[in-house]
Amino acid sequence: MSPAFRIALLVLLALFAGCTTPPPAAPAAPTVVLVSIDGLPAAVVGSGRMPTLDAIAATGTRADWLAPSYPTLTFPNHYTLATGLRPDRHGIVHNNMRDPVLGMFVSKEASARDGRWWGGEPIWNTLQRQGGIAATMFWPGSEVEIGGQRPRYWLPFDGKKPVEARVDQVLAWLDLPRERRPRLLTLYLEQYDVASHAAGMHSAQAMQALATIDAGLARLRAGLQARGLDRTTDLIVLSDHGMADVRGEDIRYLDDLVPDAALQAEYGGQVMGLRAAPGREAEVEAAVLGRHDHYACWRKGETPPGWHFGRNPRIPPIVCQADDGWRVWLHRWPKQPALKGEHGFAPEDPGMRAVFLATGPSFRPRTRLPAFDNVDVYPLLAHLLRIQPAANDGSLSPLLPALRETR
Structure with missing residues (x-):
């Protein structure tokens, strides 16, 4: 090989190497919207009472049911969903409880906003500790300063705030500039639970609450689609426990x-x-x-x-x-009263079975999962957000058959 040919070959190789296409970057982590419908029994899914909910179940991922933690009450289970810890470990063992040092905790009073009651690390803190931003709409525990921080965006609970206004606030947070936009958003809807407690789980009030909540889910999905966010957002709809009627x-x-x-x-x-x-x-x-x-x-x-x-x-x-x-x-x-919807029964009772549905880029369509424990939701959220979870009692394993390869 002549010297001139060798030099020309080296030049061509260098030019070719410089034009090599770099490997594609990993896709950005999705936004996660987590919706809780307080007290919604697993049996409602597919009943026709909530068409939007049924559509998510038919086209996305659906679990046979989500097994609540004991006791099957609102505050213990919502904080378990947020931390992946059993109530016995995170310390919210009842909606109303006594501590030998702190005194009384009452879920709807100022005592519940004392961070000393709340153990573990909720998912919004996990995300923000690793550089992300979280927004919470009324999730139990989210208005408390836990471990020195709250979600970047949060509101004190207001049971009079309509479902559509709550949805619109979630969408408004998603409209923020990218550098201020949350990657995790939670939405809490208690209307069915409240109506069932007041008049029974099959009462006209409870059925109207289901219709109102379902309209809110439709509004949320339409808002995501209008913004082109449905392709980059994982939507999870679940409940904390089920419901059963109790006669006086x-x-x-x-x-x-x-x-x-x-x-x-x-x-x-x-x-x-x-x-x-x-x-x-x-x-x-x-x-x-x-x-x-x-x-x-x-x-x-x-x-x-x-x-x-x-x-x-x-x-x-x-x-x-x-x-x-x-x-x-x-x-x-x-x-x-003569009839009242209640929960708090043993988690293995069929009436206490909760809901788990999911749809979005991380989930395989039309996938049915066996029942799994609600402590597994926290590691799932950490996986979707691509952050390192804190110590917890859950496992991602039951969810793996429903997950696409995301990283």
């Missing part, structure tokens, strides 16, 4: 077993947390522990293992659980 006469009184003066009940209904009056511990345990007609009671450390419940110091010494459709009560408490 389906009630059992614990003070029929032991005198009222011996009992210090912290809460009652579907779940009763109980302390014995000082010096009467043996009397109370002998009377109430074990199986009774339509309910059962345990020492806090001896509840069924599948509930993962009983270690937290905020749990009273005795836990009583009503059977599906019943309540445990005291005679001195207010009389209950």
Whole structure:
């Protein structure tokens, strides 16, 4: 090979190397919109009562049901969804509870906005700790400063704010300039839960609430599509627990077993947390522990293992659980209405099964998943947002068959 030819060949190779196309960049992480419909039973999906919800289920990913954590109450389960921790670990063990140091926690009062009650790391903090931005619309726990921070955008709960106004606020956050736009947005809708508690889960009020919520979902999807965001946004619709009707006469009184003066009940209904009056511990345990007609009671450390419940110091010494459709009560408490929708039953009861649906670029279409635990939602959110999750009790494994290759 002559020197001139060798030089020409080297020049051509250098030019060719300079024109080589670089490998394609990894696609940007999707935006995630997480919607909770408080109290929505898994059986509503496919019933025809919520056409938009049914369309998401038919075309996206649907789980047979989402298994709630114990107890099947709003604040414990919403914070489990946000942290991936069981209530026994994150500390929100009831909507209303007592702490030996902090005193009383009442879910709709100022005590619930004290960050010392809230353990673990919610997903909005996980995201923002790693450089992202979060926005929350009324999600339980999101208006509390936890670990020194709140979501970038949040609003104090206002039950009078209409569904369409809540949806419009979520869409307005998505209209922000890219550098200020959230990557995680949550939307909380409690209307069905409120109507069911008031008049029963099949009442006209509850059916109207379903229609209102479904119209809100349609408004949200139309807003995403109008902005061209449906191709880059993962939409997850779920619930915290299901619902069951309880008749006023389906009630059992614990003070029929032991005198009222011996009992210090912290809460009652579907779940009763109980302390014995000082010096009467043996009397109370002998009377109430074990199986009774339509309910059962345990020492806090001896509840069924599948509930993962009983270690937290905020749990009273005795836990009583009503059977599906019943309540445990005291005679001195207010009389209950003829019919009322309730939750708080054992998580394995079919009526407590919650909803999980998803659609978007990260999810395979028309995919049916077996039931999985709600602690698995947090690692899913971290995966979708491409962030490192904090320590949690969940696993991504049950969701893998529904996920496209995203990274």
